Every structure is written in C-alpha cells, then in structure tokens.
Amino acid sequence: SQTIHQWPATLVQPVGSPLSLECTVEGTSNPNLYWYRQAAGRGLQLLFYSVGIGQISSEVPQNLSASRPQDRQFILSSKKLLLSDSGFYLCAWSSQGEQFFGPGTRLTVL
Amino acid sequence: GENVEQHPSTLSVQEGDSAVIKCTYSDSASNYFPWYKQELGKRPQLIIDIRSNVGEKKDQRIAVTLNKTAKHFSLHITETQPEDSAVYFCAASFGGTSYGKLTFGQGTILTVHP
Numbered sequence: 237s238q239t240i241h242q243w244p245a246t247l248v249q250p251v252g253s254p255l256s257l258e259c260t261v262e263g264t265s266n267p268n269l270y271w272y273r274q275a276a277g278r279g280l281q282l283l284f285y286s287v288g289i290g291q292i293s294s295e296v297p298q299n300l301s302a303s304r305p306q307d308r309q310f311i312l313s314s315k316k317l318l319l320s321d322s323g324f325y326l327c328a329w330s331s332q333g334e335q336f337f338g339p340g341t342r343l344t345v346l
Numbered sequence: 347g348e349n350v351e352q353h354p355s356t357l358s359v360q361e362g363d364s365a366v367i368k369c370t371y372s373d374s375a376s377n378y379f380p381w382y383k384q385e386l387g388k389r390p391q392l393i394i395d396i397r398s399n400v401g402e403k404k405d406q407r408i409a410v411t412l413n414k415t416a417k418h419f420s421l422h423i424t425e426t427q428p429e430d431s432a433v434y435f436c437a438a439s440f441g442g443t444s445y446g447k448l449t450f451g452q453g454t455i456l457t458v459h460p
Contacts, residue, residue, distance in 0.1 A: 268446045280390070280435065280450045326389060330446040333378045333397075333439065337389040 238263035242327050242338040249345055255300075255314040257341050259327030262308065267329040269310040271302055272337075274324040286310060317345045348373040350438050352451025360459050365426050367454045369436035370418040376438040379412060379419045380448070384433045394421070426458045 271283040282295045284302035322345045327338040349372040380395035396410045412419040437448040
C-alpha cells in the first residue's frame with residue numbers, strides 16, 4: 237500500500253533562516269505531488285504541484301520554492317524565512333484523482 | 347479557474363442529529379468531488395468522494411449528493427457522534443489537464459455535543 241512521509245514533524249526557526257522540508261512517497265510510481273500550507277484555523281492553500289521529476293508549477297508568488305529530484309521525493313525550500321511563513325505544511329500525492337495527505341510539518345517562525 | 351464556496355462555516359448539533367454541509371462550484375468541467383475530515387492537529391483524511399457520473403454515494407453514516415445542473419454537492423452525516431467533531435473540507439477538480447489539482451472550500455467546523 238502507499239504511504240507518505242514528511243519530516244521534520246515540527247520545526248522552530250528564526251526569521252531569515254533557510255528552510256528545507258522533505259516529503260517521500262512509497263508504494264506508487266509517477267505520482268502527482270503537492271505542497272499545501274494551512275495557517276492556524278484556516279483552509280488549505282496550494283503552493284506547488286509536480287507531475288514528474290524536475291517539473292514544478294507554482295500556484296502563488298512567495299519566497300518559497302520546490303524541487304522534485306526523484307520520482308517519489310518532493311522538497312520545499314526557502315532561503316530566508318518570514319514570520320508569515322509559519323503554518324502547517326502538508327505534502328500530498330494523487331493518482332487517479334484521489335489525493336492523500338502526509339502527516340504534515342508544523343513550522344513556527346520566530 | 348475553479349472556485350468552491352462552502353457553508354456553513356460552523357455547525358453545532360446534538361449527538362444523534364444529522365448534519366449537512368453544502369458546497370457550490372463554479373467550473374462546470376469539474377468532475378471529481380472529495381470530502382475531507384481534519385481533526386485538530388492532524389492531516390486531512392479523505393472520507394468520501396463522488397464523481398460526476400453519479401448523483402449520490404453512501405458509506406455507512408455518511409453520504410454525498412451531487413447536483414451537476416445546479417453545480418452544488420453536499421455532505422450528509424446521520425446519527426452524529428462526538429467523534430464526528432472536526433473540520434470538514436469539500437473540494438472539486440477536473441481530471442483532465444489540471445493534473446488532479448483540488449480546489450478546496452473554506453472548511454466547516456462541526457461540533458457534536460454529547
């Protein structure tokens with residue numbers, strides 16, 4: 237069966253520091269992959285999606301970037317974090333339409 | 347692009363009552379409509395979905411209905427229990443060239459009182 241992993245689970249970072257969040261999927265090939273951010277008490281904002289290695293589409297302009305170096309690996313990065321980057325970051329994969337979320341990374345920027 | 351409106355934003359019911367959450371979508375080409383349940387601090391979990399070739403789908407105490415003409419779909423939970431308390435999100439997507447991207451509603455906070 238398919239599983240999706242994210243790490244770290246929680247992260248506290250100072251403003252201006254870099255960021256790297258990782259997501260890996262097991263048990264499926266060539267999935268569509270997504271990064272979402274959820275602010276406290278808010279809905280799901282799609283940040284990036286990828287349909288294949290090296291193929292990244294950005295949904296909103298921001299100081300974040302994404303990369304897909306391998307078929308089942310998706311990375312979210314930032315060179316300099318802002319206070320507004322705090323939130324719950326969720327990776328998701330889909331195949332045949334159904335979309336499944338990873339456990340998430342809770343990021344606090346101080 | 348697609349736009350999904352979800353109502354109500356909060357819903358409070360007594361245990362055993364029914365709960366209904368409604369969503370409307372704008373893109374008539376959308377053909378896949380999932381519902382997610384998110385408990386506090388957890389990831390959203392897919393609980394039921396419906397595709398545009400059917401009008402209703404049931405799974406035990408939950409059901410989803412779809413009205414393609416009116417472009418709205420609803421989640422129905424019967425015999426609610428305290429463990430149904432969570433945030434529920436509807437979503438819509440078109441499985442053609444949008445690469446499975448989901449457009450989510452704003453969420454409904456459901457509280458079931460014992």
